[in-house]
Structure formats: structure tokens, C-alpha cells
Amino acid sequence: MQLTKAEEQVMKYLWSLEKAYLKNILDEFPEPKPAATTIATLLKRIIDKGFIGYKQHGSNREYYPLVKKTDYFSLQMKSIIKDYFNNSAAQFASFFTTESDLSEKDLKELQKLISEQIKTKNKAK
Template sequence: MEIRSLTRAEAEIMKILWHLKKAFIKDVLAQMPEPKPAYTTVATFLKILEKKQIVSYNTYGNSHEFFPLISEEEYRRHEVDQLMDNYFDNSVANLVSFFVKEKGLEDKDLDELASFINNKNKKQ
């Protein structure tokens, strides 16, 4: 299945669904910060997410209980792949060097990254 990128509002709803595992619209609304959107707005976004094949639902009478079709990890992987492809020529070195230069990684961060790489290499 092809994963499509989410808008900010769609991602906010998905974060709630990933956390709750399954939810009715009222449950999603209850988790949203103030000012809360209208019930119909959340319903519209959930319909869009359904069309994108990111959520599905079970029907109980007139109510729909929504649940994610992809995990947060799968979506995160998709977004990083898109970022790497679109901005960093699929180069991890380019991505890391960007963060080192632009985000001012501290020595602690670099040490953690080096430790992760060393541990990964030892396991291979």
C-alpha cells in the first residue's frame, strides 16, 4: 500500500488515533487542544484519512469507530524516506551533516549518535 503524506491537521488526528488505538469522533475531539474544531470538521478529516487508506472504521448503528491501518512507525519511516529522497539525495551523511550544521547538535547528541553507530556495527 502506498502511504501518502498527511497535512498538519490529519497528522494531529492520527497521533490521537495511534495513541487511543481506536476511537469515535467524540473521543478524538476530547483529546484535541482548545480551541477544539467542530465535530463535522473532525468527521471530514477522518473521511479524508479513510480515502487515503490510513484509517478504517467499524460501524455500530449510526456511529463509526475509527482505527489506524498503518502504525506510527510505518508513517514515520515513510516521512523520513520522503525527506531523504526530496532534500538529501538519499544520503544519511547529508542528513546528519545538515542537523550538525543547522540544528547545533551538542557534544552529548553526537556522542549518543556515535555510540548508536558503534553498537550497530558490533551487532553486524
């Protein structure tokens, strides 16, 4: 299941905090802050969706992500690639490298990475 925008925002704060009490998350929000009950509602919904867990400490809970940011991100990417590139990661990659306007330094960095990837693939054989 997917997170809504508001839920995602809470997730993002939690990912950056790694673990947090309601208060800590509320503190992250810029003014005008939402009501604490709003955060509580969102936390509850995110828990129901299985993205957040918690440890009970007295009457409070210490929340922590159950899904890694990169994993959640991967899902989003897959959905975009499916929608816009006919499910082809290669097609996406080629679009991305030509359109993203990376600097020469970035491009060379990328080349190195890809070389390593290819090496790893060959080793696996």
C-alpha cells in the same frame, strides 16, 4: 498518498489514543474545537486514503490507525532526504549531527547506538 495538515492533526491524536471514537478525538482538540462534522469529514477522507480503519459498534465506529506513526514518519524523512540531500541518508546524517546541537551525553549515546549497529551488520555477514 500524503495527508494534509488538518488530516495529519487528526492522525496524531489517533496515534496517541491508539483507538478512539469521534468523540474522543474531538476531546483532544484544544479550544476552540472544530465542529464534530469537520472531524467526521476528515476521518472519512483519511479512511479513503487508507491510513485509518475502524470497527463498527452499533451506529458508531471505533477508529484505529492502519499505518504506524514511525512508518509514516519514515516516509516524510525519505521525502526530505530526497529533496535536500540528494537521496543520501549518509549526507543527511552528517548534516544532522553537526547542526542539531545535541548535548555531549546525546552524542555519546548515539555513538553507542552506532557501534551496536555496526556490530549487527558484521554479524549479518
